[in-house]
Amino acid sequence: MERIKCTISYDGTNFSGYQMQQKDRTVQFEIERALRKIHKDDIRTHASGRTDARVHAYGQVFHFDSPLAIPALGWVAALNSALPEDIAVRRVEKVHSHFHARYDVVSKEYRYKVLLNGRDNVFARNYMYRYPYRIDVSTMEAAAKHFLGTHDFTSFCSAKSDKENKVRTIHEIEIQQNGDELLFRFVGNGFLYNMVRIMVGTLLDVGQGRRAPADIPAILEKRDRRYASKTAPGHGLYLWQVNYNN
């Protein structure tokens, strides 16, 4: 048996999220179907975490165990030819048998893309959140600073979450404006359900002047989802990179 670590991109547009469900098309279902084609047998996969419907990944990671002795580049080719075109394997590595794609995560990077334009853009509609309001990036940056470090993020987590511990550490937040495109980068040790999208929704409210940067510590303090702004839509979000030791 060899343990295989796989880094994949997917276009979330036509998926009901990463994780297997009864009825809908999911990324995990397509991956396990491709592995079944290759192995003529069921192969269980373990991902770094789920992503929601319409959320994209540039660098999702999963692992599986295989009895087949295929070199890493052979795996890339075999998987890409068995997968549908909205999932692509970027990299395959052979790892120790105790590596785990979920439990060994050290940090993750998410990105969120916003289009600051009132005009309908048919090409960006599935890949960026259209937000046609004037925003001030420096005010958003001042607000974002309050998220850095270790906090209880209950106010920035979907009330549907079943995680007990809502304390997470954010290492880095960057906000870049490039013409009418706005890019958010978040790096942290872990993110709760909808956490990035609720932070983005709240930061956009700050950028538009509907909330002040100093509101962020007060919202965190409340530990109540109802105090933060609304969840930004899934199609602007990208699971960009998952980091492990080594």
Place this chain on the structure above:
Amino acid sequence: MERIKCTISYDGTNFSGYQMQQKDRTVQFEIERALRKIHKDDIRTHASGRTDARVHAYGQVFHFDSPLAIPALGWVAALNSALPEDIAVRRVEKVHSHFHARYDVVSKEYRYKVLLNGRDNVFARNYMYRYPYRIDVSTMEAAAKHFLGTHDFTSFCSAKSDKENKVRTIHEIEIQQNGDELLFRFVGNGFLYNMVRIMVGTLLDVGQGRRAPADIPAILEKRDRRYASKTAPGHGLYLWQVNYNN
């Protein structure tokens, strides 16, 4: 009756082309369906020309006559709310009753996008042609110069075309490389069936060193499709702009 000129974008991915067909989903069908919803009656539209399956438009133009007295911005809103999300109306103008979206075209601009990268890119797969070979832009520019001006483009036209006159004038060709993205711009008084895609296919062969710039005049001279290179795929092509007098 008012004659309405409409400028639209569409994402060609899920269309079998612009023009109405028996079975498949087309842009024209969706537009006429939206107009029928608004008028409760059949409304005939006339576009600047067709586009093929999977070809995109940033600025396709069509016209129609309407008995409704709706201001231009009202038309934009009404049409966008009646159209599916892969078609967007960018602009509506009221024009003279003798304006014709097809017969009055003065020139058109097409763009073609290439991704010079061997790695699967799930986000570009429907919007750029992936061409993972080393290319030389200056050689392609030297070749492109031979297309400028007035020529018989029979060799660069699908053999399926039923147009008698294959003489067209190309005013401008520009090739820009930006990292691993390659953008072609073509401006001309008109383009034959598949003409841009066959020119791009041939220019890429030149850029890769499989043909020389001096081959272009010889291929034009032959007036035979078989001498040019293969047609580049539709999903890299964009009908960018249609120009009229005034």
